[in-house]
Amino acid sequence: MNQRFFLVLDELDAFCMSRNRTQEHDAIRRAMTTLMLELDKFKPSTTQKFLIFGITNVPELIDTAVVRRFSVKRSVEAKFSLELFENFINYLNKPMQYTTSREKAEKLFSIYHQRLLTPGDIKSIYKNLFLDSFNNNFSKDDLDKKIVDLFEKEFSTGEHLQKSKELAS
Amino acid sequence: MANQEFESDEDQMIYKLTGHKNLIGWVIKQLEKEGIECQRTTGNDPNGDILYLKEEDE
Numbered sequence: 135m136n137q138r139f140f141l142v143l144d145e146l147d148a149f150c151m152s153r154n155r156t157q158e159h160d161a162i163r164r165a166m167t168t169l170m171l172e173l174d175k176f177k178p179s180t181t182q183k184f185l186i187f188g189i190t191n192v193p194e195l196i197d198t199a200v201v202r203r204f205s206v207k208r209s210v211e212a213k214f215s216l217e218l219f220e221n222f223i224n225y226l227n228k229p230m231q232y233t234t235s236r237e238k239a240e241k242l243f244s245i246y247h248q249r250l251l252t253p254g255d256i257k258s259i260y261k262n263l264f265l266d267s268f269n270n271n272f273s274k275d276d277l278d279k280k281i282v283d284l285f286e287k288e289f290s291t292g293e294h295l296q297k298s299k300e301l302a303s
Numbered sequence: 304m305a306n307q308e309f310e311s312d313e314d315q316m317i318y319k320l321t322g323h324k325n326l327i328g329w330v331i332k333q334l335e336k337e338g339i340e341c342q343r344t345t346g347n348d349p350n351g352d353i354l355y356l357k358e359e360d361e
Binding site: 265266268269 | 318321322323325326329
């Protein structure tokens, strides 16, 4: 049999935060220690049929002892090209039956780069806007203005992480 | 929006409930477009805002 099995541990930071940075509950510490002991039982050199993935958006906060137990470490920087960005925002625009013009998309794209927004940040902007549209009859011009405004003011994960690093150093 | 300011608590409640009502209407329309039979519940049904009708349950 040539089957492979995958185990995906999403949000690994939920119970694998660095032991010297947090005041974790004892149960969380025990869960992390148990995970490490279980990971030690797998020998990647003898079997590659069972693969374990640990996923987090804050890799710097994960306990180094946990990180060490994963054979391969990879980071993904999801940055859109202008074309993909335009497709993405027009996909998010669909429920509001609205289309962003090329000119506006270029403006939003430059804010996206400048403010280090992530796809998650953009989805959150559109989610709030969509919910807001149930209370307001936005015209196309209203939406054009509002989206630019939200791109400029709403939460940016990139900026947040940058500030956190500056404070830590 | 979360940072919107309201003159009174009642205005805020009206805003939230209007958004909620319109959102449910929108979801029902989308379900109907897909041919999924459903109806709005009333009486603050603890099971949810939309009743999805399954053929086998009828």
